[in-house]
Amino acid sequence: EAGVVQSPRYKIIEKKQPVAFWCNPISGHNTLYWYLQNLGQGPELLIRYENEEAVDDSQLPKDRFSAERLKGVDSTLKIQPAELGDSAVYLCASSLAVGEQFFGPGTRLTVL
Amino acid sequence: GESVGLHLPTLSVQEGDNSIINCAYSNSASDYFIWYKQESGKGPQFIIDIRSNMDKRQGQRVTVLLNKTVKHLSLQIAATQPGDSAVYFCAEKQGAQKLVFGQGTRLTINP
Numbered sequence: 560e561a562g563v564v565q566s567p568r569y570k571i572i573e574k575k576q577p578v579a580f581w582c583n584p585i586s587g588h589n590t591l592y593w594y595l596q597n598l599g600q601g602p603e604l605l606i607r608y609e610n611e612e613a614v615d616d617s618q619l620p621k622d623r624f625s626a627e628r629l630k631g632v633d634s635t636l637k638i639q640p641a642e643l644g645d646s647a648v649y650l651c652a653s654s655l656a657v658g659e660q661f662f663g664p665g666t667r668l669t670v671l
Numbered sequence: 672g673e674s675v676g677l678h679l680p681t682l683s684v685q686e687g688d689n690s691i692i693n694c695a696y697s698n699s700a701s702d703y704f705i706w707y708k709q710e711s712g713k714g715p716q717f718i719i720d721i722r723s724n725m726d727k728r729q730g731q732r733v734t735v736l737l738n739k740t741v742k743h744l745s746l747q748i749a750a751t752q753p754g755d756s757a758v759y760f761c762a763e764k765q766g767a768q769k770l771v772f773g774q775g776t777r778l779t780i781n782p
Contacts, residue, residue: 563714590768599680601760601772602715615769650714657767662714 561585563663565651571669577639580666584632584653591628592660593636594650602650602662608634609656638668646670683779690748692776694761699742703764706735706746709775710757718746718759748778756780 564583572578584591589610594602605624607615610631619626623642628634638645648665684690696704702723707715719730721737721744728735734747748755758775765771 592768599775601762601775602770603772604769607768652714654768659717660768660770662716664713 563651563653563661565649565663565666567666568664569667569669571671572641573671574643575640577637578641578668579635579637580649580651580668582634582636582651582663584634584651585661588653588655588661589631590654590656591634592652592654593626593634594652594662596648596650596665598647605636641668641670643670680774681777681779683781684751685781686751686753688751690746690751690755690778692746692748692759692778694744694746694773696742696744696761696763696773698763698765699739701763701765704735704737704744705762705764705770706733707760707762707772708755708757709760715760715772751778751780753780753782 563585566581570578591608593605595605596602604618606613606619606626608628611628624638626636646669648667650662650665652660652662654660705720706718708718709715719733719735721728721735723739726737732749737744744761756779758777760772760775762770762772
């Protein structure tokens with residue numbers, strides 16, 4: 560069975576440009592998470608979805624970040640405009656309603 | 672605020688030796704902890720978990736110890752192998768599904 564799929568794996572953009580990341584969770588997992596991971600740090604939750612509903616977006620910087628999971632399956636995280644400090648790895652994870660979170664490989668974003 | 676942190680950022684051990692990775696937490700109400708392994712270019716991978724009603728749990732070559740008195744947990748890896756090289760995170764579950772991760776310890780294996 561395929562794990563959590565993320566694309567692209569790497570993205571390099573100039574500051575002030577928009578960027579989007581895509582995640583496809585494990586089939587059947589209704590809960591989807593986006594995490595931010597800075598170099599040498601642990602992942603930090605940005606947003607959690609249960610089906611298509613964002614149930615925890617308290618850590619999402621809403622001035623420039625947005626996310627959607629319109630059909631309750633795959634999800635997109637967007638940054639517009641990107642800033643230098645947004646350079647990091649963006650991880651997606653999924654789980655059943657209550658259970659182990661499975662992480663994707665992440666998208667490494669570099670903002671120049 | 673509440674946090675989960677690690678004592679050491681790096682750990683270097685000889686192949687075949689045992690490794691011990693430590694983690695401190697600050698929320699005395701925490702009742703569930705998970706250790707993750709993250710290899711380069713990959714997402715974190717579940718290793719082992721422990722609930723607060725336990726003080727020890729064993730898996731294959733790994734043991735997690737929980738000391739609630741001093742709010743400390745550790746991950747012990749027996750007979751460390753080159754494939755164990757990675758960054759190890761402890762994480763605390765807050766609420767139903769929210770994980771709070773510590774900083775991470777990089778484990779390197781010397782041949």
